[in-house]
Amino acid sequence: MSKKTFRESINEAIKQEMRRDENVIVLGEDVAGGAGTKGDQDAWGGPMAVTKGLAPEFGRERVIDTPITESAIIGTAAGAALTGLRPIADLMFVDFMGVCFDQIFNQAGKFRYMFGGKAVTPLTIRTMYGGGLRAASQHSQCLYPIFTHIPGLKVVIPSNPYDAKGLFVQAVRDDDPVVFFEHKMMYDDEGEVPDELYTIPFGEANFTREGKDVALISMGRTVNLCNQVADEVKKDNISCSVLDLRTLSPLDEDSILEAVDETGRVIIVDESSPRCNVATDISALISDKAFSSLKAPIKMITPPHTPVPFSPALEDLYLPSADNIKKTISNILN
Amino acid sequence: MADSIIPIVMPKWGLAMKEGSVTSWLKNEGDKINKGETFVEIETEKVVNEFESPEEGILLKKVIENDIKVPVGSLIAILGNENTDTNEIEKFVEDFQSNFTPPSDDEEDSNLEKIIQIKNIDINYLQLGENNSKNIVFVHGFGGDLNNWMFNQEELSSNFNTFSLDLPGHGKSSKNIEQGSLEYLSDIVNDFCNQNNLEKICLVGHSLGGGICLNIALANSELVESLVLVSPIGLGKEIDNYVEEFIKSESRRDLKPQLEKLYFNKELITRDLVNEVLKFKRLDGVEKALQIIKDETLIEDNNQKTFLGDKIETLKSKISIIWGENDEIIPNSHIKELxxxxxxxxxxxxxxxxxxxKSKEVNEIIVKSN
Structure with missing residues (x-):
């Protein structure tokens, strides 16, 4: 056990799985960098250096730099998965899903169903989401609700380094296509991570704070915002539980209902755009199955329904904030 | 008369504890508290326990609110005598808070844990206390680790050299084990004592660890001067299906009711505690290791596989056996026909x-048996 960053814990998960199982391969744009040139053969290690060090250890046959064409990356990976490999494909920014979405949702996500259950597709797609990098509207979206909508895909969204490693290993070993969401502002977050391999099963949400007054339900980066708020409002004698969903598909409905039952007041914090997102979905689930437990209306904290602004001042206003969560807490308590 | 101001700070229970919170006060402000009397319940990541007052005095002030996590060493309450001035208390609290710096993360206490090689596997252990005349070795139960002794080892280390180890397949010891028989596990503990040059030890074992300790003492009365066993295996046939269910339980929801069987006070099983156990269970190799130990030592046809009860009469070491009346894993009837x-x-x-x-009582028995 030692302190590792989010970046290091995913890097370690990939490395250890590649050592354990020779069928695991990595492919994507600049996952190593420098292919076909005379320069540094591991120049990039991915845009955020998450796959750094893999090419020197495992060679170019298993760590494949691809052309800049997402449809080829995902198409190749889906085919490789169908024929027995366990590819980890790097889609880089999730904003680029548009050019390869057919391969994801209508091919990889459907193989098991279209081939009478005889085909499995152990494909892991890594992708970055979220605002905060001042990268404007084409490189800052969340988009995980779109993947969550598709039966046949599994959607994973860790909030801390420990979960990132365990969920990643589970994704690699899973026989279905998994889309693994990494928030681009989280790579330097630190936490205790075991050196050994371990897995965290999909469909088990995690209470990161215990509380009786209000339940904050969230996923990915905003879980940490909720943790921060829960710690701060304790000084005012308000006790908030925080439920980290960890995976959006499968979704741990039981833990959501448990959180509602324990508090009667729910705030869902979701960085994705507000129409048809995870917050609306969970809100509907709660009003359907736990309406009688509610002491106050369900609140959703999301960005406004606009593209992510490029202006830093506007982007800060756009994203869910601690202040916003605190105000909502005091509103539903009064 | 007690001193006018006695600060009570967040205790450190076990090496991993970095912060704790008060779950409930058993005394009100103004109540008299005797030395050794429990007056507040404290929750750590691993367990909730009652805290005994280190001194006698009146509970003058509760400094922290319930359920707020504070670092080890933080001021939680003030004891004193009835004449203490309120302003004096306020000033003391203020001074304490402004001078208090929580222990930094860099002071890695877990560095005190060490790994040694026994029979080609890594065994993690913790030694506390040295240069005392007597040695105690603690052996935990199935699915546990050396942290299970957090209320015993540190306390006893002021008068004893104490060692606790993680059994093969457990804690931070190797998970890739090939065998899990009682003889193998006993050999590991025996070799551990030899490698640390321990002689005439007091062996303290719980459940599976209790069976291991008894087995060692039966074979090696030279090494083991006294034995203290807490709800050990090996004294009867009956055992709950806990072992199988513990191995099988993959989720928080499945594991919680299993862990609740371990304690009389079910409220000790918080989500945090369940998560800690799941972190261990989800490591690669753990499930297989537990299965091997279960098959080779613990269970056969839904009963205990190991029986040592008939040999106890021949035992040369001094032996004390402790049982909880409400033990749901191994019935306390096993203590009755010894x-x-x-x-x-x-x-x-x-x-x-x-x-x-019942850590206080158990510690007293361990001290007496030496």
Whole structure:
């Protein structure tokens, strides 16, 4: 056990799985960098250096730099998965899903169903989401609700380094296509991570704070915002539980209902755009199955329904904030 | 008369504890508290326990609110005498808070844990206390680790050299084990004592660890001067299906009711505690290691596989056996038909984990047995 960053814990998960199982391969744009040139053969290690060090250890046959064409990356990976490999494909920014979405949702996500259950597709797609990098509207979206909508895909969204490693290993070993969401502002977050391999099963949400007054339900980066708020409002004698969903598909409905039952007041914090997102979905689930437990209306904290602004001042206003969560807490308590 | 101001700070229970919170106060401000009396319940990541007052005095002030996590060493309450001036208390609290710096993360206490190689696997252990005349070795139960002794080892280390180890397949010891028989596990503990040049030890074992300790003492009375066993295996046939269910439980929801069987006070099983156990269970190799130990030592046809009860009479070491009256894993009837060389203790309001739920009493028995 030692302190590792989010970046290091995913890097370690990939490395250890590649050592354990020779069928695991990595492919994507600049996952190593420098292919076909005379320069540094591991120049990039991915845009955020998450796959750094893999090419020197495992060679170019298993760590494949691809052309800049997402449809080829995902198409190749889906085919490789169908024929027995366990590819980890790097889609880089999730904003680029548009050019390869057919391969994801209508091919990889459907193989098991279209081939009478005889085909499995152990494909892991890594992708970055979220605002905060001042990268404007084409490189800052969340988009995980779109993947969550598709039966046949599994959607994973860790909030801390420990979960990132365990969920990643589970994704690699899973026989279905998994889309693994990494928030681009989280790579330097630190936490205790075991050196050994371990897995965290999909469909088990995690209470990161215990509380009786209000339940904050969230996923990915905003879980940490909720943790921060829960710690701060304790000084005012308000006790908030925080439920980290960890995976959006499968979704741990039981833990959501448990959180509602324990508090009667729910705030869902979701960085994705507000129409048809995870917050609306969970809100509907709660009003359907736990309406009688509610002491106050369900609140959703999301960005406004606009593209992510490029202006830093506007982007800060756009994203869910601690202040916003605190105000909502005091509103539903009064 | 007690001093006018006695600060009470967040205790450190076990090496991993960095912060804790008050779950409930058993005394009100103005109540008199005796030395050694429990007056507040404290929750750590691993367990909730009652905290005993280190001094006598009146509870003058509760400094922290319930359920707020504070670092180890933080001021939680003020004791004193009835004449203490309120302003003096306020000033003391203020001074304390402004001078207090929480222990930094860099002070890695877990560095005190060490790894040694025994029979080609890594065994993690913790030594506390040295240069005392007597040695105690603690051996935990199935699915546990050396942290199970957090209320015993540190406390006893002021007068004893204490060692606790993680069994093969457990804690931070190797998970890739090939065998899990009672002989193999006993050899590991025996070799551990030899490698640390320990002689005439007191062996303290819980459940599976209790069976291991008894087995070692039967074979090697030179090494083991005294034995203290808490709800050990090997004294009867009956055992709950906990072992199988513990191995099988993959989710928080499945594991929680299993862990609740361990304690009389079910409220000790918080989500945090379940998560800690799941972190261990989800490591690669753990499930297989537990399965091997279960098959080779613990269970056969839904009963205990190991029986040592008939040999206790021949035992040369001094032996005390402790049971919780409410033990749901191994029934306390196993303590009732033992030969006369065994000193027995049954604790009320205690389950399978008496060394945690009745730590003070268990520690006294360990001290007496030496």
């Amino acid at each position: 030969p006369s060389n065994v000193e027995t203790h049954i604790f009320k309001e205690s389950g399978h984990m008496s060394h945690i739920e």
